[in-house]
């Protein structure tokens with residue numbers, strides 16, 4: 500009988516590592532150390548724009564430690580997932596950020612890291628000493644037939660001896676069963692990612708015969724079914740579906756950010772976007788006049804904010820007073836926006 504069960508929003512699982520539990524709550528910040536990676540996986544999803552040596556905390560480009568701290572605070576992160584590219588080609592950076600995050604947010608800030616490399620005992624000890632809690636190995640496909648003879652055996656042993664939660668994370672493609680068996684033999688968990696198309700891997704994947712499930716998903720036909728097959732022989736396995744990543748993790752992360760950053764009059768949607776009204780003034784001098792009009796109408800001060808182009812205001816108030824503030828030199832909108840500073844506008848509905 501299969502060990503994977505239908506979980507929330509299409510995620511199949513029977514085992515969740517600590518890092519996965521926090522990710523499920525949308526509480527993990529993604530710290531992308533570098534876009535550089537010496538491996539050349541045909542399915543690599545890292546975008547062209549990210550294939551530089553820059554660091555990102557979620558979507559924010561990092562130019563100082565404060566960017567990392569601010570981003571973690573903004574989403575009230577309970578932990579961080581360190582990824583890339585290959586994070587360990589910038590070992591010092593990885594160690595620095597682990598120490599920084601632990602110092603700033605305490606030991607309970609959970610940190611996991613993805614790597615396709617095989618850190619030796621010395622590096623693993625430094626990572627553990629700095630505070631790394633969990634490590635997920637991704638051996639390149641060409642090694643899947645000879646994992647026992649590869650460096651992964653020693654790295655796993657060191658990681659486990661140093662007290663790290665240790666596992667594998669690979670895409671769910673043919674051959675993944677070999678990694679799953681190796682994980683089981685070494686008492687490690689394994690996460691199978693539903694294989695996804697991206698702009699960077701689409702040509703290679705098409706050439707190898709992979710197909711999209713449908714027009715609206717990036718997931719590949721058969722990846723989920725294959726994970727179910729692999730899981731029948733495993734105890735500590737989790738399948739992370741493409742829809743789950745988008746629908747649950749991202750949405751919950753946006754909601755966390757919105758709850759921390761929204762103004763009293765922003766309405767947070769179920770998707771984690773915010774809704775508010777905006778009165779756009781053609782002339783800067785009109786903003787002051789408009790503000791006076793709003794106070795005469797007794798609109799509470801915490802229900803509006805003056806901006807460069809006009810006044811943001813609770814959308815439900817704007818709907819009520821639209822007739823009174825309308826004028827040839829003003830445009831009225833209800834705006835839906837991502838909850839970041841200057842976040843992308845999803846929709847701008849004229850009133």
Ligand SMILES: C[S@@+](CC[C@H](N)C(=O)[O-])C[C@H]1O[C@@H](n2cnc3c(N)ncnc32)[C@H](O)[C@@H]1O
Nearest residue numbers: 542544583584613614637668669670692694695
């Ligand atoms: C992009 S890699 C970056 C970190 C590191 N280089 C590694 O490979 O673990 C992070 C994760 O992406 C997953 N992954 C890679 N290509 C994928 C794809 N096309 N679809 C879904 N997951 C993928 C791998 O399973 C890996 O665990």
Ligand code: SF4
Nearest residue numbers: 536538540543584615
């Ligand atoms: S190891 Fe990770 S980052 Fe490197 S090519 Fe493979 S999937 Fe991409």
